[in-house]
Amino acid sequence: xxxxxxxxxxxxxxxxxxxxxxxxxxxxxxxxxxxxxxxxxxxxxxxxxxxxxxxxxxxxxxxxxxxxxxxxxxxxxxxxxxxxxxxxxxxxxxxxxxxxxxxxxxxxxxxxxxxxxxxxxxxxxxxxxxxxxxxxxxxxxxxxxxxxxxxxxxxxxxxxxxxxxxxxxxxxxxxxxxxxxxxxxxxxxxxxxxxxxxxxxxxxxxxxxxxxxxxxxxxxxxxxxxxxxxxxxxxxxxxxxxxxxxxxxxx
Numbered sequence: 475x476x477x478x479x480x481x482x483x484x485x486x487x488x489x490x491x492x493x494x495x496x497x498x499x500x501x502x503x504x505x506x507x508x509x510x511x512x513x514x515x516x517x518x519x520x521x522x523x524x525x526x527x528x529x530x531x532x533x534x535x536x537x538x539x540x541x542x543x544x545x546x547x548x549x550x551x552x553x554x555x556x557x558x559x560x561x562x563x564x565x566x567x568x569x570x571x572x573x574x575x576x577x578x579x580x581x582x583x584x585x586x587x588x589x590x591x592x593x594x595x596x597x598x599x600x601x602x603x604x605x606x607x608x609x610x611x612x613x614x615x616x617x618x619x620x621x622x623x624x625x626x627x628x629x630x631x632x633x634x635x636x637x638x639x640x641x642x643x644x645x646x647x648x649x650x651x652x653x654x655x656x657x658x659x660x661x662x663x664x665x666x667x668x669x670x671x672x673x674x675x676x677x678x679x680x681x682x683x684x685x686x687x688x689x690x691x692x693x694x695x696x697x698x699x700x701x702x703x704x705x706x707x708x709x710x711x712x713x714x715x716x717x718x719x720x721x722x723x724x725x
Contacts (some may be wrong), residue, residue: 494613494677496583497663500720501529504579507722508607510535514578517601519567519594520585524550524560526611530581531557538577542566568593572601583611591653598725609722610650613665615639616715621706625678628698632691635683650721658723665718668711675699 510516512534518527521539523546530537536559541547547562554560565571567582567589580598582589598608615622617639629636650658669677678684678699685692706712 494665494667494716496526496529496611496613497665497718498529500611500661500663500718501526501533503661504581504609504720504722505533505535508579510578512536515576516579516581517570517572517577518581518583519570520582520588521550522546522583522585524554526581526583527560528554528557531559535559537561538563538570538572540565540567540570540572568597570597570601574600575603577601578603578606580606580608581611582609584613586610586612591649595653595725602725606724607722608654608725609720610653611718611720613716613718616717619715621702621712621714624702624705625699628695628702629681629683632695632698633681633683633685637683654721654723654725656724658721661720661722663718663720665716667714667716669703669714670711671700671703671707674703674712674714 504510515536515538516530517538517540518524518530519540521527521541522543524539527537527539527550531554538561539547539550539554540563541550542565544564547564551562554562563571567585580602598606602608617623617626622639626636626639675696679696685695703712
């Protein structure tokens with residue numbers, strides 16, 4: 475059975491290029507509301523290829539990017555090597571290897587659904603300073619959107635590991651209530667994603683549950699994605715409804 479950390483093997487390049495970004499305002503709000511500055515320390519847990527890490531680094535803050543997958547981590551190192559505040563860490567959500575009581579803010583962007591929630595919570599308590607905060611960030615599709623329904627149907631048909639978007643965790647409020655025992659704030663940002671045909675197909679091939687080129691059904695999945703784009707595109711572009719949620723609190 476493939477472990478979570480290996481599910482993105484062979485997908486780091488396409489992930490880096492085509493995964494959705496996060497709103498600039500969300501990152502600015504995180505920094506402002508938590509009174510962070512250039513002396514602050516952030517841990518980006520499950521940092522992948524460094525999409526969120528880059529946005530934090532652009533504000534001049536030091537970031538420990540913790541990622542267990544070697545391919546994803548190496549892509550981040552290559553992409554972010556010119557930032558002085560970038561520190562790549564080979565670790566997991568449950569064992570970051572970061573020093574105790576050293577972190578002002580923990581950010582998790584589109585990765586919380588892979589974690590052992592209770593073990594991650596303990597690790598957050600270990601590495602955060604007494605006033606430290608955890609921010610869980612997720613890009614979430616609008617399930618009632620016709621395009622999203624078509625994409626889900628294609629995944630269900632060809633991808634046996636598909637359990638729903640975000641591994642079925644979208645809006646699973648009881649999990650967040652358990653993780654943030656003292657409650658949390660929820661901020662939502664409109665973040666529609668505009669695709670060309672190639673970026674639409676490649677983004678949907680970058681998912682952990684999506685097929686790889688050596689799978690016999692891979693050509694059929696690609697063709698299905700191509701057909702979805704062509705049904706919904708306007709003037710060569712497809713706009714996919716998307717919101718970005720940030721759940722922020724003490725653990």
